[in-house]
Amino acid sequence: MRIACPFCGERENGEFTYLGDAKPQRPAMVALEVAGGAAGEAEAFYDYVYLRDNVAGEMDEYWYHGGGCRSWLRLTRNTATHEITSVEAAPGTGASSSPASTAGTIS
């Protein structure tokens, strides 16, 4: 499996780290705080953190090019064949949109 990075060209997949399915969207935290953890929000977080479609076929997913330009990428890849049909730069997504960095004010 080789991934055509829009910045670096085609590279072997060992240069990349996998985050996973791009579909799960983090629910708004605000709602959870206001509602004091209302059942609906807790349910939404359970869904986001733990449940997966686990698609057998084409799936949109995030990869990180740590061994190259260190960009977040969004791929469309077939999990049944490993065929990759699209690679796009995805700045501001992937782990950079994960809870740690959303909350983070380290800098």
Next chain:
Amino acid sequence: MKYSIFSLARAALSGHKSWARTWRDPAPKSHYDVVIIGGGGHGLATAYFLAHTYGIRNVAVLEKGWIGSGNAGRNTTIIRSNYMLPGNTGFYELSMKLWESMEQDLNYNTMVSQRGIINLYHSDAQRDAFARRGNVMRINGIDAELLDAVQIRKMLPFLNYDNARFPIQGGLLQRRAGTARHDAVVWGYAHAADKLGVDVIQNCEVTGFTRDANGKVTGVETSRGRIGAGKVGMAVAGSSSRVAAMAGLRLPIESHVLQAFVSEAIKPLIPGVITFGAGHFYVSQSDKGGLVFGGDLDGYNSYAQRGNMPVMEDVCEGGMALMPMIGRVRLLRQWGGIMDMSMDGTPIIDRTPVDGLYINAGWCYGGFKATPASGLTFAHLLAREEPHEEARRFRLDRFQRGLMIDEKGQGAQPNLH
């Protein structure tokens, strides 16, 4: 047919032409009390225990390919019970005890070989973690010995003890652990279940569920027609999400590929199983002489049953770092299997929210050793409608309730378990 030294001698006299089928090849009936989806180790063991222990004999195992064509026939055959967390410890020890009596129970030579497993450690912190694990095991009546480098060197003189990054300081040994012949386990359960009246039906893919007005599952649609069922148990490992989706369920599972490797056969070298976790490498030697080894998951979702080069390279580098002599051996074969990676690395044996449908899944890369206990406890659930004592923590709703069993402490990132 009962297998013994006499049946072997008798068959030898006829040039081995008199052997009867090991299991029948029945056409599916229109209805069974219990239908099990998936003819891997777990599905067949479940059917065996349903018939043998719980007296439910009107049972079918439906397998889309041939039995053992999934992970049961692709794994590296390690059996052990060196788990630390409540829920796992007792369950895997139950499994180990069932391995110890399996050949007599099934009247089948599954080549269970308690040749021991050594998990190597390379730092004080890792030694402390292994000492703790060993103590938990011993408190629970499971054998464990913490060895230092001198003791390990006596057993395994060929390892590289002075690796600059990971010098070997010692290891945790479980002597009762070892290996078994994976295909024979599948065949043994098929043989024993068949003798008790279970129908083992191959080339029969489940394509959907039939449900009544209340949503209760009443049977399955298959490539060989509709089959009615009082209850349906799914034990389809890497295909769990796909089969559950047919009933409208989403699971806390991702499917990932794990590779394994076998070298050309060499003379006896490795006495037991050696794991080099720090270097993502583990190895044993098969009875045929090949070195059987593997390492980490490839790390991305896959249903392709094949992996990629970076992990092959990584595994071989780990092998070279641990035992440099391995570089002289040629690689013979390499393959991949699809792992049902759960969100905490621990399996699920439970009812589902769909009435009449029961789930056995989430085995990750460690379900071979679980085969007998998985079969027994899943059969218990199906027969008694309540969880078996040793599997009661393997609940489907544990993620919702904060009762995860995360042996590695990795969190909900399945490719890290």
